[in-house]
Amino acid sequence: MTTPLFARVAIVGFGLIGSSIARCVVEYPGLAGAVTCVDRAQAVCDRVLELGLADKAGTDPALVSECDLVVLATPIGAFADLGALIGPHLREGTILTDVGSVKMSVIRDIGPHVPDGVHFIPGHPLAGTEHSGPDSGFAALFKGRWCILTPLPGTNPEALDRLTAFWAGCGSQMEVMEPAHHDRVLAITSHLPHLIAYTIVGTATDLEEQMKSEVIRFSASGFRDFTRIAASDPVMWRDIFLNNREAVLEVIQRFTEDLTALQRAIRWGEGEKLESLFTRTRAIRRSIIDAKQA
Numbered sequence: 001m002t003t004p005l006f007a008r009v010a011i012v013g014f015g016l017i018g019s020s021i022a023r024c025v026v027e028y029p030g031l032a033g034a035v036t037c038v039d040r041a042q043a044v045c046d047r048v049l050e051l052g053l054a055d056k057a058g059t060d061p062a063l064v065s066e067c068d069l070v071v072l073a074t075p076i077g078a079f080a081d082l083g084a085l086i087g088p089h090l091r092e093g094t095i096l097t098d099v100g101s102v103k104m105s106v107i108r109d110i111g112p113h114v115p116d117g118v119h120f121i122p123g124h125p126l127a128g129t130e131h132s133g134p135d136s137g138f139a140a141l142f143k144g145r146w147c148i149l150t151p152l153p154g155t156n157p158e159a160l161d162r163l164t165a166f167w168a169g170c171g172s173q174m175e176v177m178e179p180a181h182h183d184r185v186l187a188i189t190s191h192l193p194h195l196i197a198y199t200i201v202g203t204a205t206d207l208e209e210q211m212k213s214e215v216i217r218f219s220a221s222g223f224r225d226f227t228r229i230a231a232s233d234p235v236m237w238r239d240i241f242l243n244n245r246e247a248v249l250e251v252i253q254r255f256t257e258d259l260t261a262l263q264r265a266i267r268w269g270e271g272e273k274l275e276s277l278f279t280r281t282r283a284i285r286r287s288i289i290d291a292k293q294a
């Protein structure tokens with residue numbers, strides 16, 4: 001039997017993403033010898049043990065002290081407090097990473113609590129669903145999906161290689177990025193689409209009762225797709241918008257200008273303008289599909 005990449009991994013926050021990582025460890029050999037669950041909810045810890053996703057589970061942050069990989073997988077608003085709680089228990093040589101959807105704020109909130117000799121390498125798997133909690137995870141979640149690491153200057157290359165190998169073993173395609181660049185890219189590809197979905201479904205929610213029930217009854221696939229996204233976890237998304245404020249505000253500004261231009265084109269009957277934009281957007285969809293098949 002070959003030695004696994006890590007002897008014991010601690011997953012702090014054992015919801016959709018945390019439990020999917022644990023399922024990878026259970027199902028794919030060679031990633032880690034054992035899993036420790038740390039979650040603030042005792043009910044989550046009990047469920048994780050019941051599901052067989054960890055052999056140790058509890059609410060005590062000191063549980064991370066016996067782990068050589070620690071993955072923070074709570075909503076990012078909890079990171080500053082969490083950093084202060086687990087920092088003193090991290091042992092030398094441990095790799096500390098996270099799965100948070102914003103990277104600059106994670107570096108700001110966790111960085112000051114990382115003891116010397118601990119390798120802090122922020123990360124973000126670009127894979128998820130609208131579901132939450134330990135029952136919603138699955139091992140195939142990361143298969144063929146990007147995982148972005150945003151190492152800080154001076155990061156130990158061997159630690160980076162080990163973490164890269166761990167995520168690749170979960171099925172991810174790996175990429176390294178500057179954290180600020182990550183936050184700008186994700187503001188467009190993930191945060192703005194969620195904000196738009198929340199807005200569209202919110203508008204429907206505010207309609208008068210009669211209209212609302214008709215919208216629900218006759219919702220066609222376009223609206224349905226938005227409701228899936230708008231069903232995503234409210235706390236997680238509150239934290240994302242509050243922690244990627246500048247990049248999100250910038251893309252909202254551009255989006256608002258583009259929406260106003262479309263509004264004008266509709267008002268003035270500028271069919272060519274509309275058709276030309278819709279032709280360009282169709283080409284983007286095709287290039288995404290082609291890139292996936294390549």
Ligand SMILES: NC(=O)c1ccc[n+]([C@@H]2O[C@H](COP(=O)([O-])OP(=O)(O)OC[C@H]3O[C@@H](n4cnc5c(N)ncnc54)[C@H](O)[C@@H]3O)[C@@H](O)[C@H]2O)c1
Nearest residue numbers: 013015016017040073074075076078100101128129132133
């Ligand atoms: N859901 C997605 O699509 C997705 C995709 C990629 C990355 N992420 C990121 O992953 C992280 C987790 O998201 P999720 O969807 O798995 O969340 P989730 O709601 O399914 O699970 C979060 C877990 O963290 C626990 N928790 C909350 N605060 C805690 C604290 N202070 N200490 C210990 N445990 C705590 C909760 O009890 C819960 O079990 C977030 O930072 C999010 O930005 C989410």
Ligand SMILES: O=C(O)C(=O)C[C@]1(C(=O)O)C=C[C@@H](O)C=C1
Nearest residue numbers: 101125126127128129130189190
């Ligand atoms: O598919 C979904 O449900 C998602 O929203 C996943 C998604 C995304 O926007 O692509 C959401 C947030 C994460 O940080 C990464 C992935």
